[in-house]
Amino acid sequence: MLRRPGLGVYLLAGWPSEKAYREAVAGMDGLVDFFELGIPSPNPKYDGPFIRKAHREVSAPVWDKPSAPTYLMGYWEDARGRPADLFERAASLGARGVLLPDLLIDFPEELDIYLKLTRENGLAPVFFLPSKFPYALAKRLAASQPDFIYIGLYAATGIELPVYVERNVKIMRELAPDVYIVAGFAVDSPAKAAKLVRAGADGVVVGTAFMRRLQKDVREALAFLAEVKKALLDL
Template sequence: MTSGVHVRDSVVGLDGQAGRREPLLGAFSVAGFPDLGRSVDAFVSYAEGGASMLEVGAPSANPWLDGPAIAAAHRCALRGGDGVRVTLETVRRVSARCDTPVVVMSYWSTVQSLGLRRMAGELASSGAAGCLVPDVPPERLEEWVAAAAEAGISAPLLANRQASYDELSVTGRAATGFVYAPAAAGQRTGYSAGIDLDGLAAFVRSLRHAAPATAVLTGIGVSTPELAAAVVGLEVVDGVEVGSPLVSALADGGLHGAVGLVEEFAASITRSRGR
């Protein structure tokens, strides 16, 4: 059994557990930001601060889904060398230091350039539990999910807020681990102008109807601990993922401030479920 399989089995423990009561907090940063050593320290500290999943962004030259803060982190990380190499080394070091599941977020161009099976296999060998690819072409979806399964890692997918019911059904049923539902429709990461909570709830209910066994996490627009609590308090999602606030805190105030923010997010979502 590879390390990837072992971690995925404990992962997020989300497959088949949609609607679980204990909310999950995913903490995102870019591999190699601000440099390899401090990147690893940040992820490990986020786990110690209450994150129940670590999302490692693979540095990309075209992070189209990301706003200014994370895009700047991608540029910084790429100055440290090849994005895939930095990602694999980050995952390897983080997995060696903590048991918190690590899910890589990679754009399709990176996966395709390395090769689907090779990418999935190397991620599994490094200790990753899964790989979220937000822009898998529909015609390659089955191939990518199969490659991930063969390697023993999960293949979470992004649910488009503008998708038809049939498209949501395909995404929800194909995804393994979880499906990522943007909290703010039509926005990039770092959006902080508020969330239409009723609209998010309606979208997630539609997604669950299409794929009832698939767990749902949300992010993009979850900019404060208070908003995270409000989102989790809807009791339609299984957890939230936080990225831009942590990346900005790490860039502006260093690790101490970023870890403090993780602790605030963790406490807020726990309180929101009455625990």
């Protein structure tokens, strides 16, 4: 069971360098409640410009992870030629599940393949839904007893658009009252993270805001996570 309210962090495997990545992951122990370990992709189409650039900068992935529950995060488009390899890697790394932002957007007809591979490898299902999602699909996902359902708030990571994000969180809470709901994309301040939890999210994920700081200094990036964590604990 993930902590409520929970702080999640996304970091691309091995970025910005092997040394900085390992230091950052080590510093997350006791600080983050779950971790999204990004798989480098040649076409990270639902990431924003900053993270898309980071994908191109990874020379060799590093698969270190913190002690917190970890989920591999990649693209189904990259794995669908040999999808079993992805789930076997997740299991071998001790991850709890595989999160695929494009699965239900571009390949919804392959959901059953995802669920089958998840079960066969002893993993927990986790799902990403875009800001506009079919209510019937949300209910079906909730029935599969996922570790969480991640609601993307904007069109791409790190890019904020003028939409009423709290509304989506509240709708998902009504559709799936017992499911752990994660909100992410453009969560760049402790105040914004706290606002999403007050709207009904169980956890928030920071990615771009953390990675921007990590590129400058590991300590600055970890201090930012501590500030977000404190805002959640103070609720």
